[in-house]
Amino acid sequence: MISYPLRLPQCCVVTDGGGALVLVKADRAEDLRQRPVYVLGAGEGYGSPMLSQMEDFTTSRAFRTAGAAAFSQSGITTEAVDHLMLYDAFAHLPIFALEDLGFVKRGEAGAFISDRNTAIGGRLPMNTTGGGLSYTHTGMYGMFAMLECVRQLRGTASAQVPDVKISLAHGIGGMFSASGTAIFSSVRSWS
Numbered sequence: 568m569i570s571y572p573l574r575l576p577q578c579c580v581v582t583d584g585g586g587a588l589v590l591v592k593a594d595r596a597e598d599l600r601q602r603p604v605y606v607l608g609a610g611e612g613y614g615s616p617m618l619s620q621m622e623d624f625t626t627s628r629a630f631r632t633a634g635a636a637a638f639s640q641s642g643i644t645t646e647a648v649d650h651l652m653l654y655d656a657f658a659h660l661p662i663f664a665l666e667d668l669g670f671v672k673r674g675e676a677g678a679f680i681s682d683r684n685t686a687i688g689g690r691l692p693m694n695t696t697g698g699g700l701s702y703t704h705t706g707m708y709g710m711f712a713m714l715e716c717v718r719q720l721r722g723t724a725s726a727q728v729p730d731v732k733i734s735l736a737h738g739i740g741g742m743f744s745a746s747g748t749a750i751f752s753s754v755r756s757w758s
Contacts, residue, residue: 577658579704586710588717593755602753604720607643607733609749610636618742629739629746630667637748638669643733645670648750650719650734651685651693652712655700661685661693664737668748687726695719695726709738713749720753 569578596603612632615621622628638644645668653664665676670691679685685693696702696715703711716734718724737748 573657573659577700579656579699579708582703582705584703584705584711586714588710588713602721603755604717605752605755607750607752608637608639608641609747610634610638610640611748612636612746614744614746616741616744621743625663626673627663627667627739627743627746629743630664630737630748633746633748634668634737637735637750641750643750648691648733648735649731650695650716650728651691652695652715652734652736653693653698654708654712654738655694655698656704656708658700660739661698665693668735668737687728692728695724695728709736709747712736712738713751716749716751720751 568574590606591599593603593605596605610633612629612634614627614629614632618624648670651670653661655661661680662676665671665679666673670676671679684690687695696711699708699711705711713736715724716736719728719731719734722731732753734751735748736751737746739746
């Protein structure tokens with residue numbers, strides 16, 4: 568037991584690592600050697616400053632706000648997403664994110680994961696690197712989530728999902744207080 572109800576395998580191990588993304592205007596990206604990936608939408612949200620002040624311990628206002636803004640800006644819905652990278656420093660966070668971002672209804676995320684919908688070959692592959700729990704967690708895991716989205720969209724990921732056209736990265740910070748969602752695409756505009 569680490570902190571009830573979380574046991575050791577449900578908490579990420581802090582590791583070392585780094586990553587970078589190069590952002591340029593879409594026109595410039597067309598001339599680069601590597602296949603471009605486009606940012607369709609992004610959003611951020613804020614909830615409460617401390618876990619003890621959350622209005623509801625089973626959902627996050629920051630997640631809902633960030634996700635809604637990203638989907639609004641992108642002009643797509645959850646049905647268009649082919650791949651997810653959800654922050655998972657602790658095992659329960661993908662459950663919150665699947666529900667709060669609107670991929671499943673409240674109370675359905677556990678069964679959705681258990682039924683292997685989030686596995687490679689499933690309806691909505693998630694955390695294909697192994698996530699923060701099994702891949703790396705440097706304290707800034709969001710970079711690795713975005714890098715995996717780019718790799719999936721370019722078709723260069725180690726655990727490649729076939730035909731990924733839209734990938735979503737979702738991260739949190741400050742003990743649930745802040746959240747960010749970014750939606751990436753292999754095509755410049757989506758309609």
